[in-house]
Amino acid sequence: MGPCPADVMIVGEAPGFNEDRQGEPFVGAAGKLLDTLLARISLSRGDVYITNVLKCRPPMNRDPMPNEVEACSPYLKHQLDLVQPKIVLILGRHALERLMPGQGSISRIHGSLIKRGEIAYVPLYHPAAALHNGSLVADLERDFDSLKRYLDQLLAPPAPPPPPPPAVQETEQLSLL
Numbered sequence: 001m002g003p004c005p006a007d008v009m010i011v012g013e014a015p016g017f018n019e020d021r022q023g024e025p026f027v028g029a030a031g032k033l034l035d036t037l038l039a040r041i042s043l044s045r046g047d048v049y050i051t052n053v054l055k056c057r058p059p060m061n062r063d064p065m066p067n068e069v070e071a072c073s074p075y076l077k078h079q080l081d082l083v084q085p086k087i088v089l090i091l092g093r094h095a096l097e098r099l100m101p102g103q104g105s106i107s108r109i110h111g112s113l114i115k116r117g118e119i120a121y122v123p124l125y126h127p128a129a130a131l132h133n134g135s136l137v138a139d140l141e142r143d144f145d146s147l148k149r150y151l152d153q154l155l156a157p158p159a160p161p162p163p164p165p166p167a168v169q170e171t172e173q174l175s176l177l
Contacts, residue, residue, distance in 0.1 A: 092126030
């Protein structure tokens with residue numbers, strides 16, 4: 001859900017109960033926290049494209065199985081191609097493992113900017129994890145403050161080109177005859 005193309009893309013794990021019922025990502029309590037964090041850096045849901053690694057809710061809201069993640073991967077890749085984000089916010093360990101396998105744990109690299117080609121990635125704790133473990137809220141807030149600085153750098157308009165040198169007007173030699 002969101003504008004296409006978009007400078008900022010958010011990738012979570014999978015739809016939860018509320019998301020599954022409403023057909024929109026991040027509409028439950030975790031979505032409210034995400035909205036608050038976005039507002040903290042002067043963004044809104046309408047400014048970003050939001051999706052999940054899995055496109056449907058796993059039974060009993062369990063962790064995604066590798067074959068489920070693999071089955072949804074072509075859809076996520078197609079979304080990345082269509083949205084053409086400059087920066088991707090990776091929410092949680094499952095999204096991190098799909099988009100940046102082998103990078104390490106979310107607790108080690110959250111809030112860091114990782115460039116891959118033309119796209120910058122920022123792994124973050126999932127808002128639902130912060131709701132379950134209140135101590136992560138402060139980490140998320142600090143990470144979003146860093147994210148604001150990253151966005152200011154990455155999305156700054158290019159400097160205008162220098163003005164061309166003034167044209168030298170050639171004078172015409174007049175003949176005396």
